[in-house]
Amino acid sequence: MTAIQAIFLVTSVVILGSALMVVTTRNLVHAALWLVVALFGVAVIFVVLNAGFLAIAQVVIYIGAIAILMIFAIMLTQRVAQDSGPQTNPNWVWAFLVAAALFGGLTWLLSAWSGFTTPLPEISSRADPLRQLGQALVSPNAYVLPFEVASVLLVAALIGAIMIAWDRKVDKGD
Amino acid sequence: MIPLSWYLILAAALFCIGLYGVLARKNAVAILMGIELMLNSVNINLVAFWRYITPEVIAGQAFAVMVFAVAAAEVAVGLALVISIYRRRSTVVADEIDMLRL
Numbered sequence: 001m002t003a004i005q006a007i008f009l010v011t012s013v014v015i016l017g018s019a020l021m022v023v024t025t026r027n028l029v030h031a032a033l034w035l036v037v038a039l040f041g042v043a044v045i046f047v048v049l050n051a052g053f054l055a056i057a058q059v060v061i062y063i064g065a066i067a068i069l070m071i072f073a074i075m076l077t078q079r080v081a082q083d084s085g086p087q088t089n090p091n092w093v094w095a096f097l098v099a100a101a102l103f104g105g106l107t108w109l110l111s112a113w114s115g116f117t118t119p120l121p122e123i124s125s126r127a128d129p130l131r132q133l134g135q136a137l138v139s140p141n142a143y144v145l146p147f148e149v150a151s152v153l154l155v156a157a158l159i160g161a162i163m164i165a166w167d168r169k170v171d172k173g174d
Numbered sequence: 175m176i177p178l179s180w181y182l183i184l185a186a187a188l189f190c191i192g193l194y195g196v197l198a199r200k201n202a203v204a205i206l207m208g209i210e211l212m213l214n215s216v217n218i219n220l221v222a223f224w225r226y227i228t229p230e231v232i233a234g235q236a237f238a239v240m241v242f243a244v245a246a247a248e249v250a251v252g253l254a255l256v257i258s259i260y261r262r263r264s265t266v267v268a269d270e271i272d273m274l275r276l
Contacts, residue, residue, distance in 0.1 A: 008176050011186045019188055019211050023195030028203060035207050042214045045184070046175075046243065049225045054217070054238055058264075061242050066249050073203050073253040077260040089269060095197030097221045105188040110182050117180040118226045132232040133239075143236045150243040157247030161254035167261060 015041035026087050028074045031169050036067045041144055050123060181222035188215035202259075206252045213245045223270045 018037040025031050039062040046055035088095075110116055123129070136142040188211055195208025217238045224234020260266050263273075 002175060005176055008180060012180075012216070015184070016191065017186055022207050022211065023191055023199065023204070028201060031204060031207060035210065038211065039214065042218060045218055046221055049181075049221050049224070051221045051235055051260075053236075054235060057239070057242055058217075060212070061246060062214075066246060069253055070203060070207065073256055076257055077203070077266050087200055087204070088263070089200050092198035096192050098197060098205075099194035100191040102193060103186055106186040106190075107183065110179070110186070115227070116177075116179045116182070120175060120226065121229055122268060123229050129229075129232065129235065133235050136236050137230045142232075143240075146240060150240045154243050154247045157249040157251050161250040161255065165253070165254035165257045172198060 004048060007044070011041050011044045014038075029071065031073060032067060032071045035070070036063055039063050039067065050129065053133060060172070147169070178222060178226040181218060183224075185215040185218040187223070188212075197253070200267045200269060202256045202268050202271070203253070205268060206249060206256075209252075210245065211248065213241055213248075217241050 015038050018034045018041065021034040022031050022038060025034060039058060043055045043058040043063075046052075048059060137147045138144055192208045192211030192215065195211065196205050199205050199208065199258075220234045220238045220241070224232070228234065253270055256266050263271065265271065
């Protein structure tokens with residue numbers, strides 16, 4: 001077993017274990033912290049896949065913004081964080097069966113695919129994926145339109161989020 | 175030397191764990207966490223296919239960047255809805271949010 005395989009296996013175990021903790025642990029703050037561990041593991045997977053920019057973006061966007069936003073939401077809905085009852089709804093057995101069946105089905109489908117065991121192709125030393133990505137995101141021949149649409153979507157969603165979460169009663173009070 | 179299959183199995187397992195979280199958890203914030211896990215597994219798949227199948231075309235990474243943007247938008251709107259509902263109903267349990275039910 002090579003070093004890269006060992007790194008991959010350890011990271012996978014960490015990701016899957018912490019993802020299981022996210023969906024099963026009772027305390028929501030702990031679930032959010034386990035989510036941070038899982039997201040960091042995915043960043044490590046990106047590094048193993050030679051996608052350095054995405055690894056940094058994963059840490060900055062997911063861990064730096066999204067996970068912190070979740071922790072704030074949990075703290076703002078405080079009574080729920082100490083909820084002592086069961087944290088799963090009565091249909092959790094069905095949910096488990098659906099998830100297990102989907103995993104079995106996906107694995108079976110993928111194992112029938114001829115490209116399933118594609119070996120790692122060499123990246124030529126002259127190619128620069130980061131430069132390629134940067135140019136693809138602003139080039140009219142590539143992805144400038146989807147990229148701008150995603151930007152507009154993000155701005156619209158953030159403005160909408162402010163409007164939805166705005167407490168007008170408090171605003172009128174003073 | 176890792177074959178592509180390892181990444182695909184990892185992504186499938188992560189997706190199914192996230193799906194279980196979405197279907198089984200009561201709390202709306204926990205459901206959003208499950209969605210985050212599913213989006214992350216999709217990103218692993220996109221980047222793995224880019225690296226193994228078409229390393230000379232950057233499409234996989236470009237789409238992963240867009241998944242990032244959509245995930246940020248989704249979680250911002252979702253959490254704003256959760257906070258707004260909590261303010262009016264004092265609950266974030268998905269089963270108890272049934273104002274639209276006749």
